[in-house]
Ligand code: PMP
């Protein structure tokens with residue numbers, strides 16, 4: 001006998017597309033991971049910490065240096081004061097933080113509203129926690145969130161709303177009006193927010209990251225999740241952090257206690273160094289990624305994709321319906337891999353019903369020569385399509 005949920009689960013789209021890319025030698029712009037962007041100071045700090053130790057279980061809540069650094073970084077960039085001793089928990093990646101939050105907050109039958117397009121881990125973890133994910137759809141071209149949409153999904157069993165801002169895959173920052181709508185609904189129904197903010201530092205063109213955690217009425221109702229994987233381009237490290245009011249954090253820390261209990265101490269020490277890096281690192285990350293975004297977006301447009309503006313994250317979603325309106329986006333992603341040698345991920349994988357198939361997602365957190373080659377291949381592919389049609 002196996003668990004009915006995980007026993008029946010398929011391979012994640014990220015793994016599946018990365019595998020196809022490796023098998024075919026394509027440029028992998030599918031799964032979201034950066035190339036050659038990690039700050040050297042962080043690597044050196046990890047090496048030093050590994051040499052010096054300690055190598056045994058660190059405190060369950062995380063090493064003090066990292067918890068302080070999470071609090072200081074939040075104060076420095078977002079102006080929000082956090083009590084590092086009572087309001088910060090270190091986890092093994094944001095994924096563990098999400099699991100801890102759902103396991104710690106939900107009871108059997110409780111409903112959790114998720115916004116589609118939704119990151120794949122949410123629904124599975126909510127369901128394994130006994131909860132019921134209730135989708136609220138954001139749809140192209142505007143991807144707007146309104147109080148009406150949220151209200152329509154509320155039932156007496158609703159307990160939490162899961163937010164992801166900036167949002168994977170669409171690169172959206174929820175604006176002040178959308179956060180105000182969220183606030184009104186949350187307060188009216190006495191809900192809790194789980195806010196996945198792993199892309200908090202990847203915002204472009206002077207935009208500001210905002211969080212329900214920074215709204216006074218929502219601070220004690222919001223579980224805020226971050227990840228060193230994104231902020232320092234080390235996705236394999238799996239160091240995440242949760243900030244929340246002490247009362248809200250307590251059951252989440254209990255779940256953490258029985259899931260991983262701790263996270264490698266040397267990596268925690270290095271991430272503390274990273275979070276304390278000067279503003280110039282964080283500014284450089286933004287401007288470096290914005291340059292990459294511009295190169296990829298221009299290249300995609302030249303190749304015939306319609307690309308929405310990208311405010312944040314390291315993903316560009318491109319409307320591919322101009323090429324083959326009737327083709328499924330998964331089929332299209334596979335075909336692009338084989339024919340063009342560039343791999344995206346289909347946006348339908350982020351919808352429960354998989355019926356929004358208009359867009360595919362490309363990751364631009366890559367070396368600029370990788371992006372140039374991807375763009376060259378896409379243009380050449382586009383020319384071959386034209387030639388095929390003409391002949
Ligand atoms: N949430 C979102 C929206 C993500 O895109 C990712 C990363 N891939 C995660 C969570 C997981 O982060 P981590 O690798 O720190 O577990």
Ligand code: GLN
Nearest residue numbers: 014015030031032033168
């Ligand atoms: N978050 C990454 C993405 O959206 C992938 C993480 C994973 O492979 N599970 O591409």
